[in-house]
Amino acid sequence: MTVSYTPDTTAQTPDLATLKRIFARPTLTSPASDPDAKARLALGARLFRDRLLSRNQSMSCATCHNPNRAFTDGRPRARGNDGTPLDRNTPTLYDVRYGNSFFWDGRASTLEDQARVPLEHPRELNLPLTDAVTRLAAQKYYRRTFDRAFSMRPSITSETVLQSLATYERSLNSPNTRFDSWVSGTTTALSKSEATGFRIFSGKGRCIACHGGWRFTDDKFHDTGLPSTDLGRGAIPGSNAAPHTFKTPSLRQLTQTAPYMHDGSLPTLEAVVDHYNGTRIQRPSLASELKNALGLTPNERRALVAFLKTLSFSSR
Known part of the structure; x- marks a missing residue:
């Protein structure tokens, strides 16, 4: 069973046991049952x-x-x-x-x-x-x-x-990762830096606001402050969506899916973290979680990137 999560940006970060329930991967099956x-x-x-x-x-x-x-x-x-x-x-x-x-x-x-x-x-x-x-x-x-x-x-x-x-x-289920092993109880599956990155992801970095759950997506549409003229869902007739909003992508197999964002404008995970940690285009449609700077230190940025890489399958 998975635990749904609607973030409250005024609340403290959930405790580690709760976070692990939020991100626990269910048993995935194939649609080919007959x-x-x-x-x-x-x-x-x-x-x-x-x-x-x-x-x-x-x-x-x-x-x-x-x-x-x-x-x-x-x-x-x-x-x-x-x-x-x-x-x-x-x-x-x-x-x-x-x-x-x-x-x-x-x-x-x-x-x-x-x-x-x-x-x-x-x-x-x-x-x-x-x-x-x-x-x-x-x-x-x-x-x-x-x-x-x-x-x-x-x-x-x-x-x-x-x-x-x-x-x-x-039928295309993503592979299990070291993060999944860690959530399941293998404490050595993540390094200290990677585990620190997860706490940043779930806390100071505010990534969990959109990338919650085992697929790391809320399946909603947000303006992430990129300098793009693409209106995204805002151009879909009848959607009543704000301009420049795009679906939150899953973070599974992230190391294989570069470059990132809807326009492919960010070539590396480091660039993605720097985008969210830096200055974004300020406009009325900008996601509320992104209106203020994150204030991550260089060490925190490195730890966050290290964690993000654990969401992809590795033979390690």
């Missing part, structure tokens, strides 16, 4: 990597969401099908099934809706779903594989393509 689901997962994994789903067959979902980079691409902003940068940084897909909205601006409410957007976007895969269905139906392998995964006939439809991709994405 033969049909397993077949859809395997099919979705194949589709995710298949360039057949792009108009010019030069890209796949994995082009930007590289499994070897925690399903990111290592670029400040993803590259489109013409080689030019897109508008935002590629977010990780780890633990995406536990979110309640998708994309930096939260414009998709389901993973099926999310999967449709890059497939059909003119600057991304640029292939209407109806055309994707036609291409897949022309392949003997896919006719046979879709028939195994879905009982409806025809089995290859826009809906089953999206369901397969979403099933695969729901």
Whole structure:
């Protein structure tokens, strides 16, 4: 069981036992609990990597969401099908099934809706779903594989393509980390500096205000004071969101997902900490937790970065 946490910025930092309950990782399962689901997962994994789903067959979902980079691409902003940068940084897909909205601006409410957007976007895969269905139906392998995964006939439809991709994405659980071992009771899993960094994360650094819970995200939208003209969720019709607000990203596998922020403007974890410790763009939409300087010392900044690195799998 996980403990929900709504921070009170006027209250003292919770005691260590409470913090460990807040950040305790649950037992994660795969969505493939029956033969049909397993077949859809395997099919979705194949589709995710298949360039057949792009108009010019030069890209796949994995082009930007590289499994070897925690399903990111290592670029400040993803590259489109013409080689030019897109508008935002590629977010990780780890633990995406536990979110309640998708994309930096939260414009998709389901993973099926999310999967449709890059497939059909003119600057991304640029292939209407109806055309994707036609291409897949022309392949003997896919006719046979879709028939195994879905009982409806025809089995290859826009809906089953999206369901397969979403099933695969729901299977992407982040690996356990040294931090998880520490929370579970292995006191030697973190060094003294790393454990100090966790207390800074949960206290003076105020990181917990947005990055609480085992996924280190509140799934909400905040203005973090970057000098960007991107309105984020504020540009989504009907959202009633403030401008410059973006979804809080998970911090899992953080060492593999650089560069950081919605625009990829911060190249290192040190740069991220310095951003929050320094001067941010002051505007009405700026998150209340960020209006005042953190006042972290150089040693505190180093300890915080050391802790953040424990949120990624390590063979240590």
